[in-house]
Amino acid sequence: MSKRLFLKIVNDIEARFEYFQTRYDARGKRSFTALQKCTSAIKQLSTSEPPDACDEYLCIAERTSRESLEYFCDAVIKLYKPEFVRKPTSHEVALITQAHEQRHHIPGMLGSLDCTHIEWAKCPKYVKGQYTWGDHKVPTIMIECVASYDLWIWHSFFGPAGSNNNVNVMNQSPLFYSERNVSALDSSFSVNERNYKRGYYLTDGIYPKWSTFVKAYPHPVEEDEKKFKRLQEVARNDVERAFGVLKGKWKILERPLRFTKKVKIGKIVATCSILHNMIIKDNGRAILPVRIMDPPAPIVYNRNVLRELHDEEVHHRLRYDLTAHVSGLDLAYLDNPHGQPPPIEALI
Numbered sequence: 001m002s003k004r005l006f007l008k009i010v011n012d013i014e015a016r017f018e019y020f021q022t023r024y025d026a027r028g029k030r031s032f033t034a035l036q037k038c039t040s041a042i043k044q045l046s047t048s049e050p051p052d053a054c055d056e057y058l059c060i061a062e063r064t065s066r067e068s069l070e071y072f073c074d075a076v077i078k079l080y081k082p083e084f085v086r087k088p089t090s091h092e093v094a095l096i097t098q099a100h101e102q103r104h105h106i107p108g109m110l111g112s113l114d115c116t117h118i119e120w121a122k123c124p125k126y127v128k129g130q131y132t133w134g135d136h137k138v139p140t141i142m143i144e145c146v147a148s149y150d151l152w153i154w155h156s157f158f159g160p161a162g163s164n165n166n167v168n169v170m171n172q173s174p175l176f177y178s179e180r181n182v183s184a185l186d187s188s189f190s191v192n193e194r195n196y197k198r199g200y201y202l203t204d205g206i207y208p209k210w211s212t213f214v215k216a217y218p219h220p221v222e223e224d225e226k227k228f229k230r231l232q233e234v235a236r237n238d239v240e241r242a243f244g245v246l247k248g249k250w251k252i253l254e255r256p257l258r259f260t261k262k263v264k265i266g267k268i269v270a271t272c273s274i275l276h277n278m279i280i281k282d283n284g285r286a287i288l289p290v291r292i293m294d295p296p297a298p299i300v301y302n303r304n305v306l307r308e309l310h311d312e313e314v315h316h317r318l319r320y321d322l323t324a325h326v327s328g329l330d331l332a333y334l335d336n337p338h339g340q341p342p343p344i345e346a347l348i
Contacts, residue, residue, distance in 0.1 A: 001042070001275070005282045010038045013075045020071070032060060040065045041072035045272060048251040050258075073267040076274055084277040085156055085270065087178065090185045092288045096148055097189065097199060099287045103149050104235040105329050106322055108189035109214075110199040111146040111154055112239035113175075113207070115166045116247075118143065120265070121256030133164040141262070143269060144169050146201060147242035149235075150287050152280055158269045159262050166206050176212070180305055192321035197308070200318065202236040211314035214322065224327040228319075231326055246276050 014020045014034035023031045036058050043054050044065065051065035060068070088096060093110070100109040123131055123139035131139040142164050146155035157173035178184040179198070187199035203213045216229040216236075247254040250272040259265050280286050308314075 001279055002282055005278060006038075006042070009076070009278075010034050012079055013038065013072070016079065017071065017075050019067075020075070032064065036060060037064075037068040038072060041069045044069050045250050045252050045268070045275075048255040070264070070267070073271040076271045077267060080274045080278065081270065084274045084281075085153065088154055088185075088288075093185050093187050093199070095288055097187065100149060100235075104231065105326060106231065106235065107191050107325070108187070108196060108199045109202065109235070110187060111148045111201055112236045113144070113146050113155075113170075113201040113203050113213075114236075114239045114243070115142045115144045115169055116243045117141070117164075118253055118265075118269075119256040122258050122260045124260060127161070130161045131164060138256075140164065141257075141265060142166075142169050144173050144175070145239060145242065145273075146175070147239040148287060149238045150280060150285050151238065151242040151245055152277055152286055152288075153242060153246075153273050156270070156273045158266050166204075167208065170207065176309060179212075179309060182305060191318075192324045194317070194321050196314075196318060202232060202238075204236065208310070209312045209315040210309055211311045211318065212309060213315065214319055217319075224323050228323040228326055242276075246272060249276065249279070 010020075011034075020034035020037055022033060025031070037060075040051075040054055040058050040060055043049065044051060047053070050062075051069070052062035054065070055061060058065075096110060097108055100111075101107045117136055117140040119136075120131060120139040120141050128139050131141060133140070141159050143159075144155070144157040144166075145153050147153050155173075155175055157169065157175070160169050160172040184198070188195065188197055189199065190196070198212055200212050200214045203215055205215055205218055207213050207215065209215070214232065216232040217225045220226040220229045252268060253272055257265055257268075259268070277286075
């Protein structure tokens with residue numbers, strides 16, 4: 001995080017939240033400044049150190065550091081969540097699909113969808129069974145995210161209980177609420193001389209065969225299928241890289257969490273996602289530097305939309321058309337050991 005961005009966050013929080021404003025007690029002793037409290041919170045998020053790790057450097061007691069982190073997360077969520085963690089507008093959908101087509105050579109792509117696990121060290125015993133799954137022998141909490149190639153997180157869903165796999169998390173997440181309520185934005189596109197009503201997300205093999213998901217061929221035989229499989233896997237790495245950068249910058253998500261309440265963990269996850277997007281925009285790497293609002297749209301629930309979302313025939317037809325589309329393209333970077341397309345300076 002640049003110094004400019006950090007000081008902007010400190011000034012915004014200090015101006016709007018009383019806890020971070022300078023006060024004096026009955027003895028006339030001045031309280032800690034907003035800079036001290038925000039620095040303590042950022043240190044805990046970025047290093048995952050205990051609250052008393054910076055007591056000598058910042059001259060703050062353990063209790064004040066713990067309170068600073070909680071108030072800092074509440075302030076960041078209230079101030080910045082409506083702008084930095086939200087669904088894209090119609091203008092942004094058009095730019096996202098255009099950028100992905102130039103970057104990955106496949107039209108209609110809205111982003112990549114996947115989940116990641118966060119180890120919960122202080123999980124209460126009475127709920128450990130709900131958060132222990134598969135090859136994870138310790139309790140973990142799952143985060144579902146949609147990311148574009150610039151690593152911007154467009155959707156984040158945290159903490160569902162139950163059998164923790166990607167499908168169950170997706171069934172509980174609000175990712176397709178707008179489609180179900182017939183208030184989704186226009187993301188139609190054409191490929192291989194065929195029109196499609198909605199954009200799609202790239203997923204791995206565990207996700208169902210929906211019309212809004214594109215998965216790689218599990219057992220490709222033809223050369224075109226093998227080529228599309230490599231392209232799909234390279235493009236889907238966007239969300240994997242987003243998880244890597246998110247956990248790399250904010251070590252509190254990489255190491256076992258020491259909180260007992262899931263509500264506090266949810267605030268930590270939301271704060272880290274917001275700061276992650278803010279850093280991308282501050283560095284000038286975001287696809288969409290300017291936000292253009294959409295007029296409010298009426299919400300009308302329609303049960304027929306669910307049938308369209310779950311249409312397996314559209315799923316296979318879309319993958320076939322995308323395979324035919326990329327079959328004639330020269331994608332030499334797919335044979336690259338790193339498997340990443342060359343940078344596009346106009347978009348970065």
